[in-house]
Amino acid sequence: MSSTFLPPNSAAHNPTAGGSLLQPRSNASNPNSSRVCYFFDSDIGNYHYGPGHPMKPTRIRMCHSLVMNYGLYKKMEIFRAKPATKREMSQFHTDEYVEFLNRVTPDNVDSFVREQAKFNVGDDCPVFDGLFEYCSISAGGSMEGAARLSRDKCDIAINWAGGLHHAKKGEASGFCYINDIVLGILELLRYHPRVLYIDIDVHHGDGVEEAFYTTDRVMTCSFHKYGEFFPGTGELRDVGMGKGKNYSVNFPLRDGITDESYKSVFEPVSRWIRHQPPPNPRLLTRAATAMMIVPVCAARRQVISQIMEHYQPSAVVLQCGSDSLAGDKLGCFNLSMRGHANCVEFVKSFGLPLLLLGGGGYTMRNVSRAWAYETGLAAGQELNSQVPVNEYYEYFGPDYRLDVRPNNMEDLNTREYLEKIKVQVFENLRQTGHAPSVQGHVEPRFDRDRDDDDDDDDDDADAEVRASKNRKYTDRRVQKEAELSDSEDEGEGGRRDRRDHGGRASSRSAEKEKGPSILQPLLDRQREREREREKADASSGSAGSAGAGGLVNGHANGHGHGNGNGAAAQGLDDAAKGAGDGDKGGPLMGGDEKMDEDPSHPPTAAVAAASQATTQQQQQQGGAGGEDMDVDADTRPSSPPPTAPPPARTATDDAAAPSSSSATAQ
Structure with missing residues (x-):
């Protein structure tokens, strides 16, 4: 189904040789420590949304460079997932929409004028070279991660290329084309009775909420900015419909929320949970694991601990959008890197199968810092605060520290406001009663975990995609002009070039x-x-x-x-x-x-x-x-503003060569 790559153990490929950049946590030697599967495809850095567009897939490569040079490959299995096929995408998205994404290119986009309007492509979501392949990589990683969690091959699966939570069933939205989160959750539902989805992106996870708005098998919980802010959804009163009533939880926030305020509404402050040894998913059933979470100190319950008690999920999906960090170009929160990572550490403490996904984040050096740090948390490793020498080292200056600090913006989230929201959220949760039964529910039909031999049954289109699963890790990447710049006006035309995004006239x-x-x-x-x-x-x-x-x-x-x-x-x-x-x-x-x-x-x-x-x-x-x-x-002048020269290629890229058989990196 997928192949791992084993980084060479030479000094050139092992940046930790001669001095450890890893600082094991107190439970790192625990035999019950988490088994982590990490998904990365080097081709993700080849795609470019267009000149001046804030979404830059290169951030995934920057994060991976940090992960490798911190030596985290020793603590987890690294996989290159098979790209998702059209058939698999169609388990959620409409056939017509998926076929459009497969056919449209920058060369023929003018012949799809009607489809562009219908599928909301061309503004925030431009057509670029390799669009469908980009979507396939993102969705494939999330689906493979969910499949391995369901088969108990790992405890935590990570796909930083995923988390594109705005995509709808039949249209693109907010830089998102294919909703890999929904596809991953559908895979989890094949084996798990209930799945909890948590979203800490600064934007509301509208696409995921909409997909599961009428079911009680998935509870969605989103902490986001609300009020004159994209996508304009996620009101406190949006709680679901039909069987899904009160299974959609929205916590609307205001500008400038700090680590302390965020912690007061998110973190499980129960001392019982923190001091009990985490359950071992290898020895306990999923239901038994979920039941161990119930005894929570009533006086100190917070939002997520309340959800865990009332809903008792058997698997969790955490969307780690890093545009909630301080200083993000499109964000308005004031979280530090450690405040953001506290959410990951908290959710991990419940000992449930956990799928970690990426999401928003538009100040690239901060995105890569946060996700690399959270990868270390998942693997039970505390990373050194000094950024190691890596392919993108110069972009982490001037301090070259693994840290994102808050700024001095005002926190408009008063204590009274947060308490008022919490009271209403808790009241909605109490109305859900006991954890819902799964009798009578139909499982999704698509199969992600079949053997490689079953690939012969794929149709021609799928076979063509899957033929690339054994390809070598070759760096075909061509760096786009100003691709790594965090300036808001980089590239010819800058972000005022509305032909690339936001250019369609409208009343x-x-x-x-x-x-x-x-x-x-x-x-x-x-x-x-x-x-x-x-x-x-x-x-x-x-x-x-x-x-x-x-x-x-x-x-x-x-x-x-x-x-x-x-x-x-x-x-x-x-x-x-x-x-x-x-x-x-x-x-x-x-x-x-x-x-x-x-x-x-x-x-x-x-x-x-x-x-x-x-x-x-x-x-x-x-x-x-x-x-x-x-x-x-x-x-504009024909010569664009100067940008930093592309970094020299290092051995880190070569460390991503796939192995023919699955093996844990040593």
Whole structure:
């Protein structure tokens, strides 16, 4: 079904040689420690959403580079999953939608105008080279992980390429095309009576909630920003329908939530759970494992512990969207890396089969930091705070630390607000009564865990996809321009190039009906910087005009040359300062990065323009170069802003060569 790769044990491939970067946790030597399966496909870094798009699959490669160079491959099995086929995707998605994703390419996209509108493709979800293969890799990893959990081949399965929770049954949404989470949960339901889905992405997990809104076999629980924020769903009163009533749990949050506030609503503060040894899933049945969670201190119950008590799931899926971290480009929360990882550590403590998935996250160096750290948590290893030398080492500067710190943004989640929400959530949970029975439920029909010999029964299309399962790990990756930059204006056209995303014209009523765009925070900050630059340009233009006027008046009157020249010089200085500020741009949400400068438009161009008459002020504004967001994408300079050179290829990539047989990495 899948093959593992065994990294060589040479010093070149073993970054921990000569000094350990792993610090075993207190339970690392416990014979009942978790068995971890980690899924990664090197091809995931080959795909690119388009110039300036915030979703960059390269973040998965950056995370994997950290995982390998921290030596975590010694503590878990690493698999390359078979890509999901059209038939498997169609267990949730419509055949028409899956076939469209399989056929559409950037070359023929113009012939699918009607389908683009129908399937919501072309705005936030652009058509790019290899779109279907990208979706297949993401879905395949989640389905393979769920299958191995169900067959008790591991205790924790990790697929950071998954977690695309916005995709709907028949349309794309929020950078997501195929909902790998739903496909993974359907696989778990073949063996597990009840599955709990937890979502800690800053955006509401609307696609997963919608898929299981009318069933009691899956309880969805989402902690997200709510109110004028994409996707606009996830209200407290959205609790499910029919048999699924009260099995959808939504915890709407406000901007700036901190580690402490998040912990107060998420973490299981029960001392009983923390001090009892974790149950051994190898020796206990799933039902017995779930029953051991029930005795919880009533005075200290929190949301997840309440859910565990009332619902008694036998498997858990945790979507670890890292856009809830502080400083994320599209997020508005203020969680540190350890505050985010606390959720993983807590869910792991229940000892249930756990599927860890990725999700959002648009400041790439922070995404890779968080997921690498959480991989270590899953494997029972505390990682050294110093980032090891790796393929992307230069992008973790200037401190090169495995850490994401909170900033000083205000926490709008008051204690009274959080307590009010918790009271209502607990009341809804009490209405669910005992854990639901699974009698009469029909299991999903698709089979993910058949032997490799069964591949002969696949249809031609599926066979063509599966023929690649034994291919070698070859690095066919071509780094896209500014792919690794965290600047909000990288690449030709920058994020103002709305032909790539968000470019379809629509009326205000249509926009209101669709809800806010997932790119709205990015666009709001761009507009704010535009206004600041306009003010700076107007100020510098006025100073330059005053200087030029003084110079003319001085010559005309035959005296006052000193005053005139002095005013002109002051105007030039002010213009130069304004142009310099325009080139630098404002600080980004990360707090430690600036926009890329455009060397083809140095400040001296604005200085020269400032010496001309006031009728040439538009040329002065153009002197700011590629950073002027008002310049149309078609009139931008042909040379894009400079980016960091691509990192040198290291032995880490070669460590991903697959082995013909499944084996645990030593």
